Amino acid sequence: MKAIIFNEFGSSSVLHEGEVPTPVAAKGEILIRVSHTSVNPVDWKIREGFLKTMFPHIFPISPGWDAAGVVESVGEGVTSFKRGDEVYAYARLPEVHSGTYAQFIALPEAAVSLKPKTLSSATSxxxxxxxxxxxxxxxxxxxxxxxxxVLITGGAGGVGSYAIQLSNLLGGIVTSTTSTKNREYVSELGAKCIVDYTEASATSALQGAAPDGYDVIIDTVGGEALTEAVAFIKPGGRVVSVVDTPKGGTFHFVYASGQELTAIATLFDAGSLRAPETTVRSIREAAAAQDENRTRRIRGKVVLAVDL
Ligand SMILES: NC(=O)c1ccc[n+]([C@@H]2O[C@H](COP(=O)([O-])OP(=O)(O)OC[C@H]3O[C@@H](n4cnc5c(N)ncnc54)[C@H](OP(=O)(O)O)[C@@H]3O)[C@@H](O)[C@H]2O)c1
Structure with missing residues (x-):
């Protein structure tokens, strides 16, 4: 099959189109014909070697941990899916080797879900x-x-945009940090209070939004943004970051769950969740798309059509 691959760590110039063996659906696995993947910060972090001590890496590596597509075949014992089903998945495997910037990916049944009926494959x-x-x-x-x-740092990003909506659905009162250009976008996602981190008054605005402190801080930015936010946690409050390990808090690394993806699909189909702004590009533009993502200024999601 065709895939976007790289044979050494480096800049986006190491990415190129290549031929790799087509995976097969082993026992308990599903082979997905990938129609679209998406660009995440982890894609360029892996390409630059930042995660090499966390997971075994085997070259050539095809990046990509997101997939939407159609079931091509199912392995022995798979009962929940059949050929032709429209699915989506978080595609992290134990070794960094076969990603979703490729025509096919084989994944455990438990990692896969039917995609939301109300979203296109690209948006999914x-x-x-x-x-x-x-x-x-x-x-x-x-x-x-x-x-x-609830304070959410980075509300305009992919994780932040869902953290705002999901916290709202559980009855949280959300404050979110953002730059000036994304204030309206983050407000439309459901943040009750917006703190523009580019303004000199940001620190007092963070305090003013919750004078008694925050019960929960969800950090999607890390570094100084996290350090500053942690100062406003209530005694006994919960701080969770997906970027750094916070003082007195928890770092969370996402795990695959088809069951939770089905719960998310149900929320979309009920009209309770909306997808962030989505831009579709060809997978042949993967290098430029990763470089753009690396600027940390992208709003919403960039999706790559696997048109190899
Ligand atoms: N641990 C895990 O399992 C896990 C899973 C997914 C992602 N992550 C990590 O979480 C981070 C966010 O991922 P993502 O996919 O949401 O990224 P993303 O979509 O690329 O986030 C970009 C957004 O971050 C905002 N931003 C940048 N600097 C900011 C700051 N100082 N304060 C507030 N907002 C800021 C930008 O908005 P403005 O232009 O308005 O600043 C931009 O819209 C990445 O580091 C990623 O690697 C971790």
């Missing part, structure tokens, strides 16, 4: 990694509850 491809991350943090780790003050 931008959902799994960021929405699952936000879902697990909001529901399972921070356990946001009715009436709690």
């Amino acid at each position: 491809a931008g959902v799994p990694m960021v929405a699952l991350t936000a879902y697990q943090v909001v529901h399972n780790v921070a356990k946001v509850a009715q009436g709690e003050q």
